Amino acid sequence: MFGGGGGGLNPRKMEQMMKQMGIDVDDIDAEEVIIRTADHDLVFTDPEVTKMDARGQETYQVIGTPEERDSGSAGELEAGESDDDSAGGVDEDDVDLVVTRTGASEEEARQALEDNDGDLAATVAELE
Template sequence: MKQMMEQMGIDLEDIDAEEVVIRTPDEELVFSDAEVQRMDAQGQQTYQVVGEPESRERGAGGDAASASEDDGGDAIPQEDVDIVVQRADVGEDAAREALEEAEGDLAAAIASLE
């Protein structure tokens, strides 16, 4: 099968994914132990995800931030916190605090932690 696919110009590659998240307007589907394959065929890449997702409401866990934004507060987006955690190799609390001190400026927050 693999030889036949190669002859047709189709290349399959397994991807060692730790987590796959699919966001819809209403929910997030989180695959923690998913098998992921990428197929390259005729210049197009197609991804196949196999596993059982955990479904959670969009914004779950971020209700306090949403309420703060509704009140006109300056809530720090979780995506920004995640970036600082990864880049500066610090915990979430330290990343959030640095972002608050830097008034949401990602570069300044990361620089202050390095």
């Protein structure tokens, strides 16, 4: 839009031009961004996220390389996968939640979460 080809504009000059046009730009310290589609989930881990507000219209820019996952599998299961201390890839907070909600033992809750690929709703429904 503003620069062509070879290196574009200086980022500082670009920011000044955007402010003159009424566009506010803020960086967001995001840990993860998940984009769900009908076919799959795109998971951006530690992405660079910028929010642009142009006269009330917010636009988000996500920069990073996504990992493609099965539809609906990203999110709650993700926390368990990134926690190396949790047994079997299940988040301990999810286990506690299932135990509290259903009265199941920790082992039953953990196994049910694993069987349901970390899906809390399906696990609770199965154990209730």
